Amino acid sequence: MMPSQRRIRLFGVLIVITVIALVYMSRGGHQTRTSDFYTKTQEALQELRYEEAAKQRDAEDVGSRLKAAEEQAKQAADKKYESKKVAVEGDDQKSVAGRVKIDGDKVPGVAAQGGRSRDQAVVKEDETLEDHEVEMELNAILKKSPIIIFSKSYCPFSKKAKHILLEKYRIVPEPYVVELDINPLGEKLQALLAKSTGRRTVPNILLMGKSIGGGDDMEELDETDTLVDKIKEMGGSRITEVEHRGARAAKPHRRAKRS
Template sequence: MPRRTKLVVIAALAFTIAMMLYTSSLRDSRSSDQRTIQDFYHKTKGALAPGSAGSGSDSGPNSNTAPKIVDMDNDGDIDEEDVRLAREMQSRLKAAEQQAKDNANAKAPNPPDAPSNVIGVGSSANGQKGAAGGAGGAAAPAAAGGAVAGAPAGAPADAGAADADAAVAAELSTILKRAPVVIFSKTYCPFSKRAKGVLLDKYVIDPAPFVVELDTHPLGPQLQARLAELTGRRTVPNILVGGTSIGGGDDIAAMDTNKQLVEKVSTLGSKWGVVMKERLA
């Protein structure tokens, strides 16, 4: 019995050793698969590198340089499937790059204008000289025939001034027709306030005086200059009765003190039926 057991054990050991030698020879004869995680990493990196088929560089279907195709599907060879995958990756990368540029442009401020578009405009004109030697660009050409810029061709140079004078004269004529007694004043002037206090508060004048505040009138400075030419008085107040100036604030106060004001106003305004009397009389 012991002898038989020994034979069985020896046979089992021999069979095991034989199987190990057989499987070892099979592994040696089979070509080993060299593809590892590192191989996959390097292949992917090569596909994404500049100049490769899957990169966002100029290598592509429309490039003069043929794209570098690698084994994209890791099937052991490069075929049409690898070319298709490389082109698809290239297209995706280009689309992502363009999208990033568009997003950056959308967030960025407006690009500056070209220098040729801003010469002579705003602060960019500082120090710049145009062809005519003027700062900030070329000087405007003179109007033909000496006409004022903006006036019709052939119009005299003083046409604008003449029109302005005519407008002032017409406005003054309209004002003088409003009432026989007209007080040309300024709202902040103490002498004007004094004259208005006498004429409007102490006395009753019929028809009522018309007051023109030159500091608020659109043509105030021009009217004041025109009154200076017509009456010789450049300051305010300037009180006119029937178109004739009877003086300013001091003159009104003096005539009122000397009891001459009512007679003066009534005489000059008699043609228009002016009646003047003290409120408390």
């Protein structure tokens, strides 16, 4: 049975409408892609993607730098810690009763009671870095001069000892003064001196690393005219000159009795 003319016209109309719709949609999409709004939107999106990528790269770069800085700080801290540790090398070094012998520069004239010289220094296995630092500070001080005056700036007995040793006598090398109330490690140095010399009070005068007393002791040695001899005897070749600055009063001589 043949389709009616009405149906044929209807199908034709539908086909025409479909073709027109397709053409319109195609042209509309093309116009949309070529429009300024579409182009600017795409450019903005592209820039946004670039910015996000740049931020990501910057964040990764900052993270890498922070990680590198942390690693460098850790290495520096480890190096500082290792530099304070005492290296034990050589066949002649022995560990005895929890102590380790250290080699190093000799401190001329440093006696065991006045501080440990670097060639004889020992470090307890449980000794802290702070204790080791105080002892190294004491060793460094003892190298300043054969005579060390451990003093406190406000102490009258310290002033008396400094007056005798620095003003009444000419000593070469000149005695070196350490004001324990000013030195950052003063309290710990004083505690270490008390342990090593048996004298906690100030002044504490060390001659060749050995304590020879305080202010009253210096006054007695001065008044009995024995200070020069004591310094020469204990100082040896380390003391190049020692003399009283002023003329000493002549001691009275006894007259022989006539028979």
